[in-house]
Amino acid sequence: MNHVIETHNLTRRFGKTGAVDNLTLAVPQGSIYAFLGPNGAGKTTTIKMLLNILRPTAGAASVLGVDSTRLGPSEFARIGYVSENQKLPEWMTVAQLIEYCRPMYPDWDKAFCEKLRGQFDLPPDRKLKNLSRGMKVKAALLVSLAYRPRLLVLDEPFTGLDPLVRDEFIRGILELSDEGNWTVFISSHDIDEVERLADWVGIINCGRLTLAESAAALQARFRRIECVVSETARLPASLPPSWLVPEIAGHSVCVVESLYQAGSSEARVREMLPDAGQITATPLSLRDIFLVLARTYRLNNPSESQS
Amino acid sequence: MCPMITSTHMLPFQLQFKSGLPAYEQVVYSVKKAIIAGALKPGDRFPSVRVLSQELRINPNTAHKVVAALVNERLLDVKPGIGTLVADARPSTREQRRELLGDDVERVVVEAKQLQLDIEDVMQAVQQHWSRLS
Numbered sequence A: 001m002n003h004v005i006e007t008h009n010l011t012r013r014f015g016k017t018g019a020v021d022n023l024t025l026a027v028p029q030g031s032i033y034a035f036l037g038p039n040g041a042g043k044t045t046t047i048k049m050l051l052n053i054l055r056p057t058a059g060a061a062s063v064l065g066v067d068s069t070r071l072g073p074s075e076f077a078r079i080g081y082v083s084e085n086q087k088l089p090e091w092m093t094v095a096q097l098i099e100y101c102r103p104m105y106p107d108w109d110k111a112f113c114e115k116l117r118g119q120f121d122l123p124p125d126r127k128l129k130n131l132s133r134g135m136k137v138k139a140a141l142l143v144s145l146a147y148r149p150r151l152l153v154l155d156e157p158f159t160g161l162d163p164l165v166r167d168e169f170i171r172g173i174l175e176l177s178d179e180g181n182w183t184v185f186i187s188s189h190d191i192d193e194v195e196r197l198a199d200w201v202g203i204i205n206c207g208r209l210t211l212a213e214s215a216a217a218l219q220a221r222f223r224r225i226e227c228v229v230s231e232t233a234r235l236p237a238s239l240p241p242s243w244l245v246p247e248i249a250g251h252s253v254c255v256v257e258s259l260y261q262a263g264s265s266e267a268r269v270r271e272m273l274p275d276a277g278q279i280t281a282t283p284l285s286l287r288d289i290f291l292v293l294a295r296t297y298r299l300n301n302p303s304e305s306q307s
Numbered sequence B: 001m002c003p004m005i006t007s008t009h010m011l012p013f014q015l016q017f018k019s020g021l022p023a024y025e026q027v028v029y030s031v032k033k034a035i036i037a038g039a040l041k042p043g044d045r046f047p048s049v050r051v052l053s054q055e056l057r058i059n060p061n062t063a064h065k066v067v068a069a070l071v072n073e074r075l076l077d078v079k080p081g082i083g084t085l086v087a088d089a090r091p092s093t094r095e096q097r098r099e100l101l102g103d104d105v106e107r108v109v110v111e112a113k114q115l116q117l118d119i120e121d122v123m124q125a126v127q128q129h130w131s132r133l134s
Helices: A043-050 A094-104 A110-119 A133-145 A163-178 A215-221 A264-272 A286-299 A302-306 B023-036 B049-056 B060-072 B094-099 B102-114 B119-133
Strands: A003-014 A017-028 A032-036 A058-063 A079-083 A151-155 A183-188 A200-205 A208-214 A223-228 A243-249 A252-257 A277-283 B076-079 B083-086
Touching: A003 A043, A003 A183, A017 A043, A017 A183, A017 A200, A017 A208, A032 A043, A043 A058, A043 A151, A043 A183, A079 A133, A094 A110, A094 A133, A110 A133, A110 A163, A133 A163, A151 A163, A163 B049, A200 A215, A200 A286, A208 A215, A208 A286, A215 A286, A223 A264, A243 A286, A264 A277, A277 B102, B023 B049, B023 B060, B049 B060, B060 B076, B102 B119
Parallel strands: A032 A183, A032 A200, A079 A151, A151 A183
Antiparallel strands: A003 A017, A003 A058, A200 A208, A223 A252, A223 A277, A243 A252, B076 B083
């Protein structure tokens, strides 16, 4: 499989503080890759290293097949980048911004740019400083899409956007889906924003990658297993490590099996809970899987649970 | 100045995403429902993968999977040079058509048992929906 982004033990420290720690990930070509993690997990630092804005302390990254520290104009002409704190030349009008950006990109598509501008409802003669936050983000996206980049990198693009603007934004991203070899890398602290968009998920926590998998593979191996037990039943002290967030309430037991296999997973439940009846296994949405994982990581992080 | 009105292609079926179920299953289900209810008729044009993805704000690969599954179940026909149309060839036997329901019925039964309902409750609910859509 072709990878548009690859990192190997990518590390960045600020003084003694480690922001990104030995991050190894691969983003397949053609995917919409959701890079998820809580605020402060290292998402922005990672993205800045990918785009040669920050130097890695150790390790390496390659983007579009080029070492990230050697990225130059010919690569940046094929990468679109919108960040949460995008700086725009505020004194320009929307039309001036477009004219300012256009010469930098040989593949600039004027007609496409005009179509997007209409869709985004951006008045050409309005100064950027007079635009709302949502309009500014749309303007930033507009000038990052108009040259049909092969790779679109979005750093927390939805923060502070109202649902309507968020919807327009997503619609805009999907305008690029005609391109055959089109890849999106999108960071977010909120799975809800990208749940139906992503087909790959990477989760970063405290600078470390805790999971990287296709959405299809995740949904295939996660099942919520529920069963009915007698009221006096107790969960055994030692449960299989693949059982996440086990709960018992009255007559019912609920666990999330993270390595589900039809048949053998149910047999395992009967082994652990001999009086279990009516065992059901239901698939989880990406969102529910993320929430289960988030709870599990927190529970297993002693430094946080003590505070 | 007068704001431009962004054009949206209307999809020929209705869908309100619910959290909890994979998007793929929800889209396939909505299309099947539209075909059975007659909102989508044989010969009707079905949206392309691109339009489906853009209008539903879903991953293009998911949209592709949806179309492939519906073509595979012979609910859609790909006509080269024309596009994707709603198929008129129905699965030949009643038995085959009944098989199409298998997964959905299983899900209803599982749900009903979890809610501690009995078969009469389920039958009554089925009856209600049946008359509503007839």
